[in-house]
Amino acid sequence: MSNTFRNITGTFDILPAPYSVGGSQVAGSAAWQFVEATIRVVMGRFNVQEIRTPIFEQTELIARGVGQLTDIVSKEMFAFERGDTNYVLRPEVTAPVMRAYLQHHLDQQGGVQKLYYIGPCFRAERPQKGRFRQFHQFGCEVIGTPDARADAEVIALMMAVYEAFGVNETTLRLNTLGDEASRPRYKAALQAYLSPYEARLSETSRERLSTNPLRILDTKNADEQDLLQGAPVLVDYIDAESRAHYEELKGLLGDLGVAFVEDPFLVRGLDYYTRTAFELERPNLGAQSALAGGGRYDLLAVEVGSKRPVPAVGFAAGLERLFLALFEQGTALPEAPKPQVFFVALGDEAARWVFSKAQALRHAGLRVGLDLNGRSMKAQMREANRQGAPFTVIVGKDELAAEKAQVKTMETGDQVEVGFNDLTAYLDSEGNATRP
Numbered sequence: 156m157s158n159t160f161r162n163i164t165g166t167f168d169i170l171p172a173p174y175s176v177g178g179s180q181v182a183g184s185a186a187w188q189f190v191e192a193t194i195r196v197v198m199g200r201f202n203v204q205e206i207r208t209p210i211f212e213q214t215e216l217i218a219r220g221v222g223q224l225t226d227i228v229s230k231e232m233f234a235f236e237r238g239d240t241n242y243v244l245r246p247e248v249t250a251p252v253m254r255a256y257l258q259h260h261l262d263q264q265g266g267v268q269k270l271y272y273i274g275p276c277f278r279a280e281r282p283q284k285g286r287f288r289q290f291h292q293f294g295c296e297v298i299g300t301p302d303a304r305a306d307a308e309v310i311a312l313m314m315a316v317y318e319a320f321g322v323n324e325t326t327l328r329l330n331t332l333g334d335e336a337s338r339p340r341y342k343a344a345l346q347a348y349l350s351p352y353e354a355r356l357s358e359t360s361r362e363r364l365s366t367n368p369l370r371i372l373d374t375k376n377a378d379e380q381d382l383l384q385g386a387p388v389l390v391d392y393i394d395a396e397s398r399a400h401y402e403e404l405k406g407l408l409g410d411l412g413v414a415f416v417e418d419p420f421l422v423r424g425l426d427y428y429t430r431t432a433f434e435l436e437r438p439n440l441g442a443q444s445a446l447a448g449g450g451r452y453d454l455l456a457v458e459v460g461s462k463r464p465v466p467a468v469g470f471a472a473g474l475e476r477l478f479l480a481l482f483e484q485g486t487a488l489p490e491a492p493k494p495q496v497f498f499v500a501l502g503d504e505a506a507r508w509v510f511s512k513a514q515a516l517r518h519a520g521l522r523v524g525l526d527l528n529g530r531s532m533k534a535q536m537r538e539a540n541r542q543g544a545p546f547t548v549i550v551g552k553d554e555l556a557a558e559k560a561q562v563k564t565m566e567t568g569d570q571v572e573v574g575f576n577d578l579t580a581y582l583d584s585e586g587n588a589t590r591p
């Protein structure tokens with residue numbers, strides 16, 4: 156048995172360079188930084204501020220927020236106990252954001268709160284391509300308004316993120332789930348329709364028939380999909396106000412030029428939604444097709460302890476699935492930045508001088524590499540090459556005596572002498588020219 160540790164199945168390390176594991180590509184850390192920075196820019200354009208909440212919360216918050224009967228809460232939680240409190244690694248961020256909103260009385264700051272997040276989430280799902288046990292979500296929550304413009308803005312923001320990356324072939328599916336009274340009426344109608352066919356249903360769907368029949372609408376089973384063709388549709392059961400809200404939202408999306416398809420079978424895997432529900436899909440994302448999803452959740456605040464309902468709407472998206480789309484499209488992603496200069500020293504005295512000079516150049520703002528292993532000049536040159544530094548600064552006994560270094564341009568092999576005091580200025584101006 157090997158005694159080296161490995162990362163836990165369904166998680167992955169992000170390294171400086173991209174790599175593949177089990178047929179899946181993992182982007183390098185510079186690409187992650189670039190993607191996250193781009194998301195932040197788009198969030199900023201929509202005047203959304205960042206919020207960061209802890210990665211673990213009380214289990215009760217998630218259970219009540221997301222819903223006891225959902226797969227997420229009933230099957231997929233990484234939960235643990237300490238003292239007499241139960242904790243869970245957050246499977247999503249909407250309930251934690253609402254908790255923070257209520258706890259810090261953000262409603263008293265007046266106006267609508269528009270908050271975004273980027274960070275890890277945890278679900279004990281069966282790992283496969285595009286599906287992990289630790290994955291990363293970015294998302295936005297607009298809290299404090301029932302206005303359909305908030306729903307339209309959230310959707311437009313989500314689309315703008317994918318547009319910023321040039322992701323194409325996406326389909327936005329849209330539905331309305333009605334208010335809290337519509338749902339039980341529809342649930343009863345669906346149960347009445349499906350019950351005679353119980354024997355034809357899969358085991359999962361049979362289980363859901365009594366507990367959470369709306370989730371059967373999500374089925375990937377072809378026979379069940381056929382069966383559902385004749386099923387009652389949610390739209391016929393929803394209240395007039397929700398219907399008007401939905402019409403307004405569709406009109407606003409039309410004004411913004413956001414294309415969508417209506418999908419009366421779209422239900423989401425979380426229980427807190429009322430009215431608007433949407434999902435952004437793209438083919439070839441592994442076993443599933445959702446890039447992102449969201450909707451309105453006007454009752455969540457009450458579920459997690461607020462005395463008054465707080466109308467809100469938001470979306471969340473998986474970063475890994477965004478990367479899958481980028482890989483599939485062959486989008487070029489930034490690589491780890493290279494040093495602007497690599498110092499090569501010959502002999503102990505030169506090594507000492509180089510070590511100090513390198514720090515000085517770093518303080519002046521340059522990216523500087525050097526050998527930390529006391530290796531031969533040849534090995535140091537090889538390392539400079541491997542790291543892709545455009546310049547090497549070579550210093551030995553003679554250079555120390557003359558107070559001049561040999562500066563080699565790696566691409567051409569040209570070498571010039573530069574006085575020690577002029578090095579920073581020389582490399583900075585030359586380095587600027589080669590910066591990405």
Ligand code: HAM
Pocket residue numbers: 246247248249278280285286287288290291292294295296424425445446447448449450451452468469470471472473474475476
């Ligand atoms: P969700 O649909 O459960 O919604 O997750 C949103 C996105 O997270 C999915 O579309 C997918 O891209 C990504 N995702 C979910 N699970 C995994 C996984 N195991 N591996 C990789 N990616 C995954 C929510 O979480 C809601 N909080 C969205 C929301 C925000 N609703 C209102 N505001």
